[in-house]
Amino acid sequence: MTSDDGSRQGAPANPANHWLRRLGLNDLGGLLGRCEPKNKEQLAELLQHAEGRGLLDRDALGMMEAVLQVADLRVGDIMIPRAEMVHIRRDDPLERILATAVESAHSRFPVTGDDKGEVVGILLAKDLLSYYSEANRRPFNIRDHVRPAVFVPESKRLNVLLKEFRASRNHMAIVVDEYGSAAGLVTIEDVLEQIVGDIEDEHDFDEGAFIYKRGRGEYTVKARTSIEEFNDYFGSCLEGGDLDTVGGLVVHAFAHLPTRGERVEIDGFRFTILRADSRRVHLLTVRPPAALMPDAGGQASAPGAALE
Known part of the structure; x- marks a missing residue:
């Protein structure tokens, strides 16, 4: 004897049918003949059908399709290349380690040996904070704070x-x-x-904002901020020539496409790359000269409007 979904009574229920019924997809025959989905393409078709019937919203469909695609991706497809890693050298002095942690705003750092390809462990920013919170600090030894690193091959799914x-x-x-x-x-x-x-982090701010005061004389600036708006905000006189944006000016100063953590100084402004990809710079940290610190109170400037 068979049940309504075509399975034999007494046989284990098919989990695929269970979840398909939860989505309201009872009539598999009307969708894929009399067959259950046999591959990811057929399952994706069912999910798209559910979205079309209003059983899934577009965001949920997108995530489900992404889950199916993740199994086809490998670590090497999404990793941050070694050349772009923000890392700490095993023999770096504490001052340099702290500067790297503050400027990059990362929470974890690979610790390298004599060569960048030799990773000896991971340093957590919170362990640095713990060290500074000790009442009677011993001389800093990075070996006391490095945690074991996890290593995976590029081919891992x-x-x-x-x-x-x-x-x-x-x-x-x-x-x-x-x-x-x-x-x-x-x-x-x-x-x-x-x-x-994309998962927003503490460096992300309102989509319409171009400049944001982070505190202690540091600002987050979108690379596509116009040089004119930048000058209006800071009361500066940066000249870009044929360049229109702050990002273009910074890339020109580097004479190469910079990666996260690289810094350059232009007319007393220190620019640090906060976010970039293989094609362009997206976000910058800016520390202006003391004489040009605007009293902005932590507000952001919208396109075409400077804040004082």
């Missing part, structure tokens, strides 16, 4: 890595090449962004 991140409670892994040398790094945020899209 993202869905497998995500399970490992969740099980181990690690948030960062060092990606190694076939020779065991560090090829880059990957974080749990990198994996999750493949599913849910």
Whole structure:
């Protein structure tokens, strides 16, 4: 005897049918003949049908489709390459380590040995804070604070890595090449962004804002801020010539496409790359000369409007 969904009574219920019924997709025959979905393409078709019937919203459909695609991606597809890693050298003095932590605003840092490809561990920013909170601090020794690094191959599938991140409670892994040398790094945020899209962090601000005061004389500036607006805000006289945006001016000063953590000084302004990809710079940290500190009170400027 068979049940209404075509399964034999007494046989284990098919979990795929269970979830399809939860989505209101009872008539599989009307969708894919009399067959259950046999591959991801057919399952994606069912999900799209559910969205078309209003059973899923567009965002939920997008995430479900992204989950299906994650299994096809490997760590090497999304890792931050070694050349772009913000790292700390094992023999760096404490002052340099602290400066790297503050300027990059990362929470975790690969610690390298004599070569950038030799990662000896991970330093957490919170461990630096813990050290500074000690009443009677001993001389700083980075070896007392470095935690073991997790190493993964470039070929590892993202869905497998995500399970490992969740099980181990690690948030960062060092990606190694076939020779065991560090090829880059990957974080749990990198994996999750493949599913849910960009995850905003403390450096993100209102979409309409171009300049934001972070405090203590530091500002976050979108690279597409016009030079004219930048000058209006800071009372400066930066000249871009044929260049229109702050990002273009900074890239021109570097004479190459900079990566996160690189810095350059222009007319007394210190620009640090906060976010960039292989094509362009997106976000900058700016520290102006003391004489040009606007009294902006932490507000952001909207396009075409300078704040005082």
